[in-house]
Amino acid sequence: MTPEPTMLAEMYRRMVRIRQFELAATDLFKRGQLKGTVHTYIGMEASGVGVCMALRQDDLIAGTHRSHGHNIAKGADVARMMAELLGKETGYCKGRGGSMHVAAFETGSLGALAVVASGIPLAVGAALGFQLRGEDRVAVPFTGDAGANTGNWHESLNMAAAWGLPVVFVLENNHYGVSTRIEDVVKEPDLSRRAAGYGLPGVRVDGFDVLAVYEAALAAVARARAGEGPTLLVTESYRVDGHYAGEPEVYRDKAEVAEFRARDPIARFRTRLLDEGLIGESELDAIDAEVAAEIEAAVAFAKASSEPDPATALDYIYA
Amino acid sequence: MTTETRDSVSLAGKVPAMSPDTIRQVPDGVPANLQSYQEAIREALREEMRHDPAVFLLGEDIAKHGGAFGVTRTLFDEFGAERVRNTPIAENTIVGTATGAALVGQRPVAEIMFVDFSGLAMDQIATQAAKLRFMTGGQCSVPWVLRMPQGGGAGKSTAAQHSQSLEVWFAHIPGLKVVLPSTPYDAKGLMKAAIRDDNPVIFLEHKLLYSFKGLVPEEDYVLPLGRCDVKREGSDVTVVASGYMVWHAMVAAQVCEGEGISVEVVDVRTISPLDHETIGASARKTGRVVAVAEACEQYGPANEWAMVALEQAWDVLRGPVVRVAGRNSPIPFANSLEHGVWPDTEDVIRAIRRVMDGRGPVE
Numbered sequence: 024m025t026p027e028p029t030m031l032a033e034m035y036r037r038m039v040r041i042r043q044f045e046l047a048a049t050d051l052f053k054r055g056q057l058k059g060t061v062h063t064y065i066g067m068e069a070s071g072v073g074v075c076m077a078l079r080q081d082d083l084i085a086g087t088h089r090s091h092g093h094n095i096a097k098g099a100d101v102a103r104m105m106a107e108l109l110g111k112e113t114g115y116c117k118g119r120g121g122s123m124h125v126a127a128f129e130t131g132s133l134g135a136l137a138v139v140a141s142g143i144p145l146a147v148g149a150a151l152g153f154q155l156r157g158e159d160r161v162a163v164p165f166t167g168d169a170g171a172n173t174g175n176w177h178e179s180l181n182m183a184a185a186w187g188l189p190v191v192f193v194l195e196n197n198h199y200g201v202s203t204r205i206e207d208v209v210k211e212p213d214l215s216r217r218a219a220g221y222g223l224p225g226v227r228v229d230g231f232d233v234l235a236v237y238e239a240a241l242a243a244v245a246r247a248r249a250g251e252g253p254t255l256l257v258t259e260s261y262r263v264d265g266h267y268a269g270e271p272e273v274y275r276d277k278a279e280v281a282e283f284r285a286r287d288p289i290a291r292f293r294t295r296l297l298d299e300g301l302i303g304e305s306e307l308d309a310i311d312a313e314v315a316a317e318i319e320a321a322v323a324f325a326k327a328s329s330e331p332d333p334a335t336a337l338d339y340i341y342a
Numbered sequence: 343m344t345t346e347t348r349d350s351v352s353l354a355g356k357v358p359a360m361s362p363d364t365i366r367q368v369p370d371g372v373p374a375n376l377q378s379y380q381e382a383i384r385e386a387l388r389e390e391m392r393h394d395p396a397v398f399l400l401g402e403d404i405a406k407h408g409g410a411f412g413v414t415r416t417l418f419d420e421f422g423a424e425r426v427r428n429t430p431i432a433e434n435t436i437v438g439t440a441t442g443a444a445l446v447g448q449r450p451v452a453e454i455m456f457v458d459f460s461g462l463a464m465d466q467i468a469t470q471a472a473k474l475r476f477m478t479g480g481q482c483s484v485p486w487v488l489r490m491p492q493g494g495g496a497g498k499s500t501a502a503q504h505s506q507s508l509e510v511w512f513a514h515i516p517g518l519k520v521v522l523p524s525t526p527y528d529a530k531g532l533m534k535a536a537i538r539d540d541n542p543v544i545f546l547e548h549k550l551l552y553s554f555k556g557l558v559p560e561e562d563y564v565l566p567l568g569r570c571d572v573k574r575e576g577s578d579v580t581v582v583a584s585g586y587m588v589w590h591a592m593v594a595a596q597v598c599e600g601e602g603i604s605v606e607v608v609d610v611r612t613i614s615p616l617d618h619e620t621i622g623a624s625a626r627k628t629g630r631v632v633a634v635a636e637a638c639e640q641y642g643p644a645n646e647w648a649m650v651a652l653e654q655a656w657d658v659l660r661g662p663v664v665r666v667a668g669r670n671s672p673i674p675f676a677n678s679l680e681h682g683v684w685p686d687t688e689d690v691i692r693a694i695r696r697v698m699d700g701r702g703p704v705e
Contacts, residue, residue, distance in 0.1 A: 117479030148442020178435035342540035
């Protein structure tokens with residue numbers, strides 16, 4: 024069943040917001056105005072938005088080093104996110120986290136943990152807390168394909184399945200762990216098949232199709248909320264940018280990247296909305312313009328914000 | 343310490359036995375029970391679980407089996423499988439699960455069977471839980487306790503992978519608190535404080551102390567984290583020690599008293615944050631310092647305590663600061679070899695005499 028037009032418009036808005044945010048962050052990085060590193064979510068917008076639109080505000084996500092998109096998909100404010108990327112006191116983490124750790128707890132986050140797969144057990148624990156208290160909330164850890172080869176991932180799937188916890192394990196198969204192609208380091212490329220070994224459903228979905236992701240996520244979330252246990256949801260995606268902004272991509276052909284870039288999930292969704300007459304072009308154009316203005320304002324807010332006072336360097340180490 | 347540099351220690355007869363009377367912490371007239379260190383930890387867990395429904399336990403074999411050292415025995419009977427929860431053998435995810443539960447308002451107390459296994463969980467301990475509050479700018483806190491038995495002693499023969507003293511692994515990580523109690527009284531009061539604290543607390547339990555008994559008050563009490571405790575007052579030399587080494591220090595103090603040396607013993611019952619004030623005050627009072635730790639000497643805890651004493655009291659010190667510590671060696675199996683790596687009462691006595699004589703730690 025196709026979602027209501029307001030829901031479709033919000034999905035479109037969040038996908039465009041992620042894209043514009045990532046383009047702005049990359050631009051700032053290339054100008055030397057954004058320090059550290061930037062791992063963009065470009066081309067993967069349908070995955071995060073499809074999943075997060077199936078969640079309630081009080082459901083929690085656990086992010087990674089590549090979680091700008093997850094935060095925005097869950098409803099985070101782009102101005103406070105951009106301020107965090109620029110290391111400002113007005114950022115979500117008051118400049119203590121930066122791009123790899125930006126996390127908006129107010130919209131339902133367990134943090135962004137930049138060691139591959141290390142956020143997954145946190146979602147298992149949050150789900151255990153929900154279960155112990157009889158709450159019908161759901162925890163959703165994101166990871167990439169590379170994370171599925173870590174001990175954390177396997178231990179967590181097993182524990183969540185054994186205890187019937189309300190977790191939806193989202194595995195965004197973007198096909199690369201830094202430079203290493205997933206097919207080069209696994210025998211079985213269908214990662215959803217791993218779920219069977221732990222006794223939970225494994226679902227594989229087109230990660231370029233936001234509605235397909237949304238429907239699959241809705242089913243998995245409903246299952247978790249009903250106390251029927253965890254699901255592994257694999258979104259088949261692709262990382263069209265380098266591992267980090269500015270990376271020399273010597274490990275893959277430009278033609279391969281071009282092919283996937285052409286599958287652009289936003290353009291695809293827009294075409295579908297127009298073709299099926301679900302939302303008109305003028306409304307979509309208006310959303311594009313509103314988001315562009317929002318991102319411009321976010322960058323201005325971030326640039327104008329103060330850096331943290333060095334006298335506060337030791338704050339927040341202990342509660 | 344090589345064999346060549348060891349002084350002969352002439353103890354008139356045997357080293358005095360350690361007994362509950364060696365360390366007295368409960369004033370006369372206060373209703374108290376004689377409890378073992380193991381029982382004291384268990385009762386702290388029981389009382390906090392009764393007091394706060396958010397407290398629950400998880401770990402390997404902790405339910406009906408009661409844990410490898412029996413600490414959680416009988417708690418399953420009272421609180422059931424939900425709150426005394428057996429886990430798979432998956433240390434990193436045990437700790438990560440505790441972190442996630444803590445983030446949503448639970449107060450988990452996780453057990454790692456031996457501190458030696460904490461290497462499997464170090465990412466979740468040191469890189470995730472310890473840093474989450476900081477790197478999110480204070481948006482969250484992680485109120486868990488991680489219980490881990492550590493240490494060993496000659497005659498136990500638990501060898502290289504079940505005997506280490508690893509407090510500095512954790513004390514080196516800002517964001518963690520590290521506790522290492524030496525008595526039943528301290529174990530109970532510090533466990534209650536650890537559970538009520540809003541930070542991740544590493545609670546190290548010395549395996550040789552589990553059976554040690556001492557008086558524990560009947561009334562509810564909580565001890566402060568981040569403070570040392572003066573276990574014995576003296577005027578000639580300060581011995582700074584923690585865990586099982588406190589008992590070696592106390593017995594050494596009794597022996598030295600017979601030689602006319604007045605020894606003060608400072609128990610570093612919270613390893614981190616370290617209480618500079620109490621160590622410094624004692625060092626300034628006596629002017630002589632011996633730092634005693636079971637962990638390996640190189641980069642070990644005794645070095646930190648010695649440095650704090652130097653920083654706080656350098657202008658009034660009357661002799662060299664001497665450390666007594668475990669050898670830089672994995673723990674061996676054979677009993678004869680065990681004696682070669684762990685410090686004991688005689689080592690502490692020898693160090694006290696050397697400091698009193700104005701001699702340094704080595705020839």
